Amino acid sequence: MLTIYSDDHRLHHAQGEMVGGELQPCFEMPARADHVLARVQAQQLGEIRAPQEFGLAPIARIHSADYLVFLQKAWAGWAAQGNSADFLPGVFPARHMRAKRPDDLYGQYGFHSFDCFAPITAGTWQAVYSSAQVALTAQREVAAGARSAFALCRPPGHHASSDVMGGYCYLNNVAIAAQAFFDQGAARVAILDVDYHHGNGTQSIFYERADVFVANIHGSPSFEYPHFLGYADETGAGAGVGYNLNLPLAAGSAWDVWGAALDSACQRIAAYAPDVVLVSLGVDTYKDDPISRFKLDSPDYLRMGQRIAQLGKPTLFVMEGGYAVAEIGINAVNVLEGFQGA
Ligand code: OKP
Ligand code: ZN
Numbered sequence: 001m002l003t004i005y006s007d008d009h010r011l012h013h014a015q016g017e018m019v020g021g022e023l024q025p026c027f028e029m030p031a032r033a034d035h036v037l038a039r040v041q042a043q044q045l046g047e048i049r050a051p052q053e054f055g056l057a058p059i060a061r062i063h064s065a066d067y068l069v070f071l072q073k074a075w076a077g078w079a080a081q082g083n084s085a086d087f088l089p090g091v092f093p094a095r096h097m098r099a100k101r102p103d104d105l106y107g108q109y110g111f112h113s114f115d116c117f118a119p120i121t122a123g124t125w126q127a128v129y130s131s132a133q134v135a136l137t138a139q140r141e142v143a144a145g146a147r148s149a150f151a152l153c154r155p156p157g158h159h160a161s162s163d164v165m166g167g168y169c170y171l172n173n174v175a176i177a178a179q180a181f182f183d184q185g186a187a188r189v190a191i192l193d194v195d196y197h198h199g200n201g202t203q204s205i206f207y208e209r210a211d212v213f214v215a216n217i218h219g220s221p222s223f224e225y226p227h228f229l230g231y232a233d234e235t236g237a238g239a240g241v242g243y244n245l246n247l248p249l250a251a252g253s254a255w256d257v258w259g260a261a262l263d264s265a266c267q268r269i270a271a272y273a274p275d276v277v278l279v280s281l282g283v284d285t286y287k288d289d290p291i292s293r294f295k296l297d298s299p300d301y302l303r304m305g306q307r308i309a310q311l312g313k314p315t316l317f318v319m320e321g322g323y324a325v326a327e328i329g330i331n332a333v334n335v336l337e338g339f340q341g342a
Pocket of ligand 2: 195284321
């Protein structure tokens, strides 16, 4: 399986995030991608290639112009105000307020965010832009007839919607790649999000579309981040009714429960008969993940890949979360090896 990877992910290395009321090192750190890349090499998964340049146009198919301008210009504006530390938002247009986009940079950040877990640093734009190019390059490989490809994206993307960042995510890599399949002639696409956290951004982007079936398996929002989306009764809206599947699970879920949910999701995807399957590949379902509460073990990721392979569809894997840094490579590449061996 071809892996697409760019060193540019290193340009995004934020100073910290709030954990237990204290600023701690970010869970979403450059070493994550290093471990996955090292495991791809160690297991000789296949060729590793740098991304091609597809520019902003395929990103602008998913994200609004205002949002993209903000992301590109935010650091320069922040630095021009005399700041050198990470830029973070603090005020959001919550219920009972007005969602009118302000002229002020700090106000715009709150307008385009849903939490304080997507800091902007000097290198953030280049890193997220390259992460999207990684997804697009891997997408081309599958569109050209490969059985599968692996987009080793970092930062991740599934919490980002058309104009709102959050949860370590800025550009929705899997959504950008999905739209690229349509723009190259696909008729139906399925997205399977196996990250521990609900992919609220991906759900929201495609919620009213019948040509994208989105399936999510995740910690229930009744107890888990992102807290405000991801319940089972969210099945789509308008033309998209019936094309969104949420399988929220309880804390402590292990392979018996998780694998059964995967089987349900795969049955629905098979019935949908997509041209292609995109997998939002988060491995924060691992038992020792520091921010998650599922109990998958490393061999379970081989089974995950095998079940996905049974769909018999061209498949694009897009890296999302996973914070047990030492094991993230083993677990992510196990999914790919399980897929390849099946
Ligand atoms: C990104 B991905 C709340 C902490 C919030 C943000 C988690 C983002 C996960 N106590 N943490 O889906 O892996
Ligand atoms: Zn996650």
